[in-house]
Amino acid sequence: MTMTQKILARAAGLPRVEAGQLIEAKLDLVLGNDITAPVAIREFAKTGVARVFDKDKVALVPDHFTPNKDIKAAEQCKILRSFACAQNITNFFDTGEVGVEHALLPERGLVGPGDVVIGADSHTCTYGALGAFSTGVGSTDMAAGMALGTAWFKVPSAMRFVLKNRFTDPWVSGKDVILHIIGLIGVDGALYQSMEYAGDGLNALTVDDRLCIANMAIEAGAKNGIFPVDQATRDFLKEVGRAQYTEFAADADASYTRTIEVDLATLRSTVAFPHLPSNTRLARDSGDVKIDQVVIGSCTNGRLSDMRVAARLLKGRHVAKGVRCIVIPATQKIYLQAMKEGLLEIFINAGAAVSTPTCGPCLGGHMGVLAKGERAMATTNRNFVGRMGHPESEVYLSNPAVAAATAITGRITDANELV
Amino acid sequence: MTAQGTVFRYGDNVDTDVIIPARYLTTSDPAELAAHCMEDIDQTFVKRVKKGDMIVADANFGCGSSREHAPIAIQAAGISCVIAKSFARIFYRNAINIGLPILECPEAAAAIQAGHTVSVDFDSGVITDKTTGKTFTAVAFPPFMKELIACGGLVEYVKAKRAGK
Ligand code: SF4
Numbered sequence: 001m002t003m004t005q006k007i008l009a010r011a012a013g014l015p016r017v018e019a020g021q022l023i024e025a026k027l028d029l030v031l032g033n034d035i036t037a038p039v040a041i042r043e044f045a046k047t048g049v050a051r052v053f054d055k056d057k058v059a060l061v062p063d064h065f066t067p068n069k070d071i072k073a074a075e076q077c078k079i080l081r082s083f084a085c086a087q088n089i090t091n092f093f094d095t096g097e098v099g100v101e102h103a104l105l106p107e108r109g110l111v112g113p114g115d116v117v118i119g120a121d122s123h124t125c126t127y128g129a130l131g132a133f134s135t136g137v138g139s140t141d142m143a144a145g146m147a148l149g150t151a152w153f154k155v156p157s158a159m160r161f162v163l164k165n166r167f168t169d170p171w172v173s174g175k176d177v178i179l180h181i182i183g184l185i186g187v188d189g190a191l192y193q194s195m196e197y198a199g200d201g202l203n204a205l206t207v208d209d210r211l212c213i214a215n216m217a218i219e220a221g222a223k224n225g226i227f228p229v230d231q232a233t234r235d236f237l238k239e240v241g242r243a244q245y246t247e248f249a250a251d252a253d254a255s256y257t258r259t260i261e262v263d264l265a266t267l268r269s270t271v272a273f274p275h276l277p278s279n280t281r282l283a284r285d286s287g288d289v290k291i292d293q294v295v296i297g298s299c300t301n302g303r304l305s306d307m308r309v310a311a312r313l314l315k316g317r318h319v320a321k322g323v324r325c326i327v328i329p330a331t332q333k334i335y336l337q338a339m340k341e342g343l344l345e346i347f348i349n350a351g352a353a354v355s356t357p358t359c360g361p362c363l364g365g366h367m368g369v370l371a372k373g374e375r376a377m378a379t380t381n382r383n384f385v386g387r388m389g390h391p392e393s394e395v396y397l398s399n400p401a402v403a404a405a406t407a408i409t410g411r412i413t414d415a416n417e418l419v
Numbered sequence: 420m421t422a423q424g425t426v427f428r429y430g431d432n433v434d435t436d437v438i439i440p441a442r443y444l445t446t447s448d449p450a451e452l453a454a455h456c457m458e459d460i461d462q463t464f465v466k467r468v469k470k471g472d473m474i475v476a477d478a479n480f481g482c483g484s485s486r487e488h489a490p491i492a493i494q495a496a497g498i499s500c501v502i503a504k505s506f507a508r509i510f511y512r513n514a515i516n517i518g519l520p521i522l523e524c525p526e527a528a529a530a531i532q533a534g535h536t537v538s539v540d541f542d543s544g545v546i547t548d549k550t551t552g553k554t555f556t557a558v559a560f561p562p563f564m565k566e567l568i569a570c571g572g573l574v575e576y577v578k579a580k581r582a583g584k
Pocket of ligand 1: 064100101102121123298299300358380
């Protein structure tokens with residue numbers, strides 16, 4: 001069995017499972033946000049079930065339109081708050097505590113190896129970085145999950161990605177691995193399947209790199225992305241105070257629909273052009289593309305290491321005239337640490353706006369919505385039509401180094417050009 | 420169960436951001452969502468759509484976010500069925516869970532044009548293009564999903580399950 005299949009088999013109480021089999025699995029965590037949880041809470045009420053299956057295993061994270069951007073957003077958040085209070089939900093994070101959900105839950109030790117997690121948010125696949133099976137579902141699934149503590153799954157087949165060697169370009173990171181892969185296989189290249197990572201290249205990837213790579217599994221159509229558990233994972237879990245977990249590994253004879261090798265040494269900073277994450281080119285081959293706004297943040301690249309990379313480039317430099325640069329640390333912890341390390345000061349001196357943690361501009365919500373005809377370079381994960389604002393605006397996706405370099409020059413720039 | 424209507428035709432990778440843009444996600448009211456359905460890809464959709472009409476699309480329909488607002492908006496706009504070459508997995512789950520019939524049928528997706536009149540028999544999975552007279556057979560739902568749909572969606576399924584215990 002693949003790593004995913006082994007986790008699912010245990011959660012379903014079965015000795016083994018096969019690809020295509022429908023199973024009912026026990027859940028370790030059910031997640032929702034300020035967009036999806038209000039619908040889930042409404043559906044939960046319809047089930048007639050009085051209490052959630054486990055008040056410690058439901059996480060409610062109002063991160064999208066918060067701090068409440070308008071009256072409607074405030075009403076949505078209020079639904080979460082009231083429900084959390086009535087159900088005595090342990091993991092409800094209100095403004096002041098909240099961060100972008102997929103950065104927040106790992107940091108709080110709420111997800112770990114062997115866990116089965118569903119979230120009413122497509123990037124729930126992020127936790128595969130820590131050896132969990134986690135996948136995005138809809139609000140009705142979330143409601144049923146809260147009621148029963150179980151969910152139905154069709155056991156996925158898997159594609160195997162063997163990572164070799166290590167990065168040789170100092171500005172390349174996890175984002176380039178996943179953009180490269182999506183460019184290769186397309187936005188439905190892994191449809192319904194798991195993306196399982198292997199190879200000696202894993203040793204060179206930080207947990208932040210892995211979180212970023214697993215985060216964008218959905219952009220290849222995958223059900224989940226998953227990494228083996230190693231010392232880097234264990235150190236991370238220790239740091240965040242997650243003590244109990246079960247490590248799973250793929251069987252030596254596990255079958256894969258396809259194996260793809262990725263040589264980390266040859267990767268260069270990669271950019272996804274509008275309007276699909278698969279529309280990739282190397283940053284240095286992007287030509288003269290002028291940019292109006294740069295966004296550094298999100299569940300993909302709003303972590304401390306991303307802040308550090310951006311600060312290294314922005315230190316002593318200034319955002320180009322005519323460019324708006326918005327930096328959004330993904331959680332309060334990251335925000336605080338970035339402050340202590342002097343990173344926020346660097347951003348502000350460089351002429352960037354620094355925001356409290358929120359999804360904000362990533363989905364065109366608030367804090368940096370684009371006007372007609374404007375172009376943004378963002379470290380986020382989606383560049384669909386209208387994703388960041390006006391339907392005739394454009395979004396380009398990159399790692400934080402390209403984003404920072406682009407903020408400085410005003411056009412798509414590989415960071416190597418500056419240093 | 421059968422449905423019949425006029426076809427709206429779209430291409431590959433119709434994502435949830437165009438089905439219902441995030442700027443409207445501060446509500447979860449189906450009628451309000453329906454009023455903005457497809458507007459970033461087809462501004463005339465909302466004006467032209469009639470109850471019973473169908474959407475026919477190519478690969479990976481519904482890719483992107485997990486927002487259930489997407490199938491809800493389509494359903495509330497009056498669409499009786501979505502036929503596509505393939506669906507993104509979360510959209511597929513959501514549609515089944517809320518009871519919006521969706522059929523995977525590459526042959527039908529390739530042949531049916533905008534404005535054609537199409538009828539669907541959900542029990543047999545047979546799709547008939549009344550304009551050309553051609554028929555197609557969609558991939559049948561696995562038994563578990565049939566059970567879910569027969570219950571009237573996931574919420575009813577949960578209710579039935581709780582009652583049985
Ligand atoms: S940062 Fe963007 S992709 Fe991530 S959860 Fe928020 S809206 Fe979704």
